[in-house]
Amino acid sequence: MAVRRAPKPSLATLAPPRPARGSRTPRWRRRKAARPAEILDAALATFVEGGYAATRIEEIARRAGVSKGTMYLYFRNKEALFRAVVAHSMVPMVERGEEIARAHRGSSRDLLSSILLTWWDSLEASPASGLTKLMVAEARNFPGPTRLFVKEVFLRRRRLLTRVIRRGIRNGEFRRVRPELAVRLAIAPILLASIWKHSFQQRESQPLDLRALVRLHAETFLRGIAK
Amino acid sequence: MAVRRAPKPSLATLAPPRPARGSRTPRWRRRKAARPAEILDAALATFVEGGYAATRIEEIARRAGVSKGTMYLYFRNKEALFRAVVAHSMVPMVERGEEIARAHRGSSRDLLSSILLTWWDSLEASPASGLTKLMVAEARNFPGPTRLFVKEVFLRRRRLLTRVIRRGIRNGEFRRVRPELAVRLAIAPILLASIWKHSFQQRESQPLDLRALVRLHAETFLRGIAK
DNA sequence: ATTTAATTACCTACCAGTCAGTAAGTAGCC
DNA sequence: GGCTACTTACTGACTGGTAGGTAATTAAAT
Numbered sequence: 001m002a003v004r005r006a007p008k009p010s011l012a013t014l015a016p017p018r019p020a021r022g023s024r025t026p027r028w029r030r031r032k033a034a035r036p037a038e039i040l041d042a043a044l045a046t047f048v049e050g051g052y053a054a055t056r057i058e059e060i061a062r063r064a065g066v067s068k069g070t071m072y073l074y075f076r077n078k079e080a081l082f083r084a085v086v087a088h089s090m091v092p093m094v095e096r097g098e099e100i101a102r103a104h105r106g107s108s109r110d111l112l113s114s115i116l117l118t119w120w121d122s123l124e125a126s127p128a129s130g131l132t133k134l135m136v137a138e139a140r141n142f143p144g145p146t147r148l149f150v151k152e153v154f155l156r157r158r159r160l161l162t163r164v165i166r167r168g169i170r171n172g173e174f175r176r177v178r179p180e181l182a183v184r185l186a187i188a189p190i191l192l193a194s195i196w197k198h199s200f201q202q203r204e205s206q207p208l209d210l211r212a213l214v215r216l217h218a219e220t221f222l223r224g225i226a227k
Numbered sequence: 228m229a230v231r232r233a234p235k236p237s238l239a240t241l242a243p244p245r246p247a248r249g250s251r252t253p254r255w256r257r258r259k260a261a262r263p264a265e266i267l268d269a270a271l272a273t274f275v276e277g278g279y280a281a282t283r284i285e286e287i288a289r290r291a292g293v294s295k296g297t298m299y300l301y302f303r304n305k306e307a308l309f310r311a312v313v314a315h316s317m318v319p320m321v322e323r324g325e326e327i328a329r330a331h332r333g334s335s336r337d338l339l340s341s342i343l344l345t346w347w348d349s350l351e352a353s354p355a356s357g358l359t360k361l362m363v364a365e366a367r368n369f370p371g372p373t374r375l376f377v378k379e380v381f382l383r384r385r386r387l388l389t390r391v392i393r394r395g396i397r398n399g400e401f402r403r404v405r406p407e408l409a410v411r412l413a414i415a416p417i418l419l420a421s422i423w424k425h426s427f428q429q430r431e432s433q434p435l436d437l438r439a440l441v442r443l444h445a446e447t448f449l450r451g452i453a454k
Numbered sequence: 455a456t457t458t459a460a461t462t463a464c465c466t467a468c469c470a471g472t473c474a475g476t477a478a479g480t481a482g483c484c
Numbered sequence: 485g486g487c488t489a490c491t492t493a494c495t496g497a498c499t500g501g502t503a504g505g506t507a508a509t510t511a512a513a514t
Contacts, residue, residue: 030459030512049367053280056503067461069506078504137364139426140276150427180435181443188416195422199366200377208407216408224451257478257493284470294495296472305470461510468502476495483488 036074039064040088041127043081048130048198052082052138079142086135086145089128093153108168109226113218115161116190120214123194132191133198158183165225174225182225189217255293263301266291267315268354270308275357275425279309279365306369313362313372316355320380325387335395336453340445342388343417347441350421359418360425385410392452401452409452416444 042064046055057078061068075081104111123129131149139146162183168174174182193210201207269290273282284305288295302308331338350356358376366373389410395401401409420437428434 026512028460028512032459035459051278051280051364051368053278054368057505058503068504069462070460072505073459133363136360136422136426137278141278141281146427154427177443177447178439181440182447184419184440185416185444185447188419189412192415192419193411195363199363200373200381212405213408213411216404217412220404220409220412220448220451222451223453224447224449226450253478255478255494259493262493283468295470296495297493299471300493455514457512457514459510459512461508463506463508465504465506467504470499470501472497472499474495474497476493478491478493480491481489484486 035064035066035070036084037088039066039071039074039081040085043085044089044127044130044134047082047085048127048134051134052141057081082138082142083145086131086142086149089131090149090152092122092126092128093131094156108164108171108173109222112161112164112168112186113222115164116186116218117211117214119157120190120193120211123190124197124210129194130198133195136195158187161186168225172227175227177225185224186221190214262291262293262297264315266293266298266301266308267312270312271316271354271357271361274309274312275354275361278361279305279368284308309365309369310372313358313369313376316358317376317379319349319353319355320358321383325383335391335398335400336449339388339391339395339413340449342391343413343445344438344441346384347417347420347438350417351424351437356421357425360422363422385414388413395452399454402454404452412451413448417441 039060043055043060046060046063049055057071058068060081061071064071071081075084104114131153135146135149162179165174165177165179165182165186169176169179193213197210266287270282270287273287273290276282284298285295287308288298291298298308302311331341358380362373362376389406392401392404392406392409392413396403396406420440424437
């Protein structure tokens with residue numbers, strides 16, 4: 001027997017189950033507008049759980065409450081679907097951070113702290129946080145989407161925080177650290193926590209209070225680079 | 228066309244290429260003792276690059292300088308090979324950290340700093356560092372190996388560092404932070420750097436000096452939790 | 455009645471796993 | 485030292501099941 005993939009304890013579906021054949025309600029509905037987003041959401045969740053290669057199109061279809069054939073009405077093939085997932089999930093991740101920065105007034109300390117906490121909260125809330133783990137896992141296999149992700153999410157966020165740190169150094173709040181290094185230290189615990197959440201989280205005995213972790217991080221990091 | 232996996236720009240093989248059919252040297256040699264380790268090394272590298280499902284047994288065989296059939300002489304099936312890779316790669320990762328701790332005498336500050344730096348150096352040097360990324364990617368698909376890895380590597384390392392932090396708090400070097408949170412902050416940048424190295428590293432414009440990053444981390448973190 | 459979103463049945467490339475065969479090594483014999 | 489008989493590490497063509505992708509068909513909506 002060919003054991004291609006590890007068996008997965010498939011979780012609950014995202015979409016409601018379709019009515020049975022005999023029922024009065026139609027077996028399916030035509031919902032051309034809603035399908036793409038539903039499929040992309042289901043695809044993100046499934047890809048994040050099992051990785052690209054181990055994910056079956058049919059499983060995504062099932063979760064999106066749609067048949068396999070329908071998948072190919074909206075996406076040319078599996079890889080195109082993957083690319084669309086990356087592009088689609090990226091948007092919410094990018095937008096939040098920037099608008100926080102624009103809105104903020106005050107010290108660099110407070111700004112940094114506020115960005116980190118809000119960033120975590122939006123990661124915590126959104127399934128898009130799974131994208132990070134997904135990209136880490138598939139980076140080598142998909143250079144195109146990876147470049148896009150690195151450029152539009154990672155580098156962009158890093159640039160934002162680098163500016164904050166530079167400002168803090170300039171006006172004497174922070175000591176003279178190399179900003180391109182310090183920014184990675186600021187980011188690391190949050191990024192790792194979100195990767196964690198999508199891989200080992202459930203295995204650990206007690207669900208740690210990750211928000212408290214991020215708060216301690218902001219505090220500790222700021223003390224660490226304070227003048 | 229079935230696009231099952233992304234095409235991989237297969238890198239140089241680990242084992243020397245076998246001589247061609249006509250040559251004087253034998254087409255293969257009997258090296259029963261050396262095979263398992265060679266296969267495991269090739270398997271680790273290949274799994275780390277592409278992930279479990281996208282990795283073909285034949286590709287691992289090629290890199291190990293062996294035929295596909297031979298793979299099945301040494302490992303029952305693909306999953307057994309994967310499990311063996313995890314178990315085999317774990318040993319060097321665990322050993323180092325503990326012996327460092329045993330050897331060290333001095334302040335908690337110095338001990339912590341020394342553990343972090345030495346840990347990074349061994350991660351940097353060893354291909355076993357790829358195991359972290361691999362486990363992050365495959366955690367959901369392989370509960371067994373994941374449990375083993377979490378228990379024998381993560382929790383063990385965390386416990387070691389937690390002890391150091393506790394000691395530091397007790398003897399007044401560090402302020403009263405929650406050790407189980409602080410330890411994660413200490414670990415995060417290093418873990419993330421090693422994941423980085425195996426996913427995005429090559430894509431980035433300039434290869435950052437990661438050791439300098441770890442040094443700055445140790446310094447910043449210690450300032451951050453200092454009393 | 456017509457259009458087309460969605461389904462279902464089907465095709466086929468791919469790869470994990472198998473096994474009959476081959477040749478590298480080895481020991482016994484002269 | 486050289487020849488032969490034997491063992492077994494190793495090879496690679498082959499198979500079967502799985503899952504990506506397609507085409508014929510159905511039924512929702514207007």
